[in-house]
Amino acid sequence: MYLAKLYVSHKPSILDPQGEAIKKALHSLNHQSVESISQGKYFEINLNENNQEDAENVLKKACEELLVNQNMETYHYEIKEV
Amino acid sequence: MRFAVISFPGSNCDNDLYYAIKDGIRENCDMVSSEDTNLNMYDVILLPGGFSFGDYLRSGAIASLSPIMKSIKEAANNGKIIIGICNGFQILTESHLLPGSLIKNNNMQFVSNWEKLSVSNNQTIFTNEYKKNEQINIPVAHGEGHYYCDQDTLASLKDNHQIVFTYNNNPNGSISDIAGIVNKEGNVLGMMPHPERAVEDILGSKDGLKLFKSILNHNVRS
Numbered sequence: 001m002y003l004a005k006l007y008v009s010h011k012p013s014i015l016d017p018q019g020e021a022i023k024k025a026l027h028s029l030n031h032q033s034v035e036s037i038s039q040g041k042y043f044e045i046n047l048n049e050n051n052q053e054d055a056e057n058v059l060k061k062a063c064e065e066l067l068v069n070q071n072m073e074t075y076h077y078e079i080k081e082v
Numbered sequence: 083m084r085f086a087v088i089s090f091p092g093s094n095c096d097n098d099l100y101y102a103i104k105d106g107i108r109e110n111c112d113m114v115s116s117e118d119t120n121l122n123m124y125d126v127i128l129l130p131g132g133f134s135f136g137d138y139l140r141s142g143a144i145a146s147l148s149p150i151m152k153s154i155k156e157a158a159n160n161g162k163i164i165i166g167i168c169n170g171f172q173i174l175t176e177s178h179l180l181p182g183s184l185i186k187n188n189n190m191q192f193v194s195n196w197e198k199l200s201v202s203n204n205q206t207i208f209t210n211e212y213k214k215n216e217q218i219n220i221p222v223a224h225g226e227g228h229y230y231c232d233q234d235t236l237a238s239l240k241d242n243h244q245i246v247f248t249y250n251n252n253p254n255g256s257i258s259d260i261a262g263i264v265n266k267e268g269n270v271l272g273m274m275p276h277p278e279r280a281v282e283d284i285l286g287s288k289d290g291l292k293l294f295k296s297i298l299n300h301n302v303r304s
Contacts, residue, residue: 014230015255018192066147069140069176071183072230 001056002047003082008068008075009040043067046082055079083301085111086124088154088170095131095168095278102278107294116139116148126163126297127154128169131223131276141184141226142172151177162181163207163297164270168224171262171272180272181239182231184224186224188255192225196286197275198250199261200225207265207300208271209293217256219273222253222261227274229256229263242266247273 010016019037024033045062049055056079068075085103089096096113103111114121116134121127130144134145145151151173158164158179166174174180196219198215201212212218231239236257239245247262262273277290 009192013232014185015228017186017187017188021190034266066139069143071175072185073132 001082002049002052003081004043004045004047004055004059004077004079006043006045006059006063006067006077007025007040008043008073009038011072011074014072052079052081083109083127083298084099084123085109085126085128086114086121087111087128087130088116088150089130090132090134090148090169090173092134092136093130093132093169095276096129097129098276099130099167099278102281102290102294106278106281106291107298109254109298112206114150116145116150119149119153121150121153121157121162124162125158125301126165127157129154129166129173131168131170132276134169134173134205137226140172140176141291142176145169145173148177153180159263161267161269165208166270166272167276167278168222168227168274172226174270174272179270179281180263181235182229182263184226184274185228185230186226187224187228187253191231192223192293193253194223195221195253197222197253197261199247199251199275201246201279202248203246203264205243206246206268206271206296207294208264208296209246210299211296213249217250217294219280219287220277221279221286222275224254225273227254227256228296229260229274231257239263246271 018039022035047055201216204214248259277293280287280290
């Protein structure tokens, strides 16, 4: 069994109004040092595979087919045997 | 002509569309569940607005893998007429039947307003009843209607005259004021505004009716 931790974020070219709104709210709490915020998505995925290569292949396909919209998002992941 | 309105779990404009077809242009129309798999008997397939699958993951992403989508893709490839409105547009981009994506409105607000649109291309299956650059009043209601695509895609949309409707006062930040596009072949339309909510004077406008009439007109001519 493998556990993948998947991070999905907007491509830098995409305007992120949520991040901007959160930044303004933090500034209103006097956290002026907050320069920028980008809100993304985090997934924990348990994969019932026998080796890491197979697990990563399934994960990458899942990202391409559903979890990530590659038109506007990018992703990276960490994976370990559990 | 036979129209099908696809109901996904969370669709909420399916009845509006159904009545726009039944009462607005008096054609045959059925509601079809997204769990069904056969659309052979229909000429026109309509994907309604709403919040399919609660907008989980991304708007339209889960719906794009519904059982019915396989027959919708086949129908699209066979040249059948397909319209996605609002969430239906989001489902069509997530299914790669239309290019680009719909992302959060620039101003972070859900916009629910009447918008003035320009008919930028009146030479389509969906707009032949309008005049070129006709100004029409159609309501919008969306939180994620900002149309985004990369510059290459935008250039190709322009070159192929795929931009069909544009906003006069862009309410969501859409690139090039895009409100609706067709695919390269011209048989699939996606738009954020709701023509089905503008089919009778009592609703405030009937400018949406010509869109549905255009389909009938196209059918007579072809």
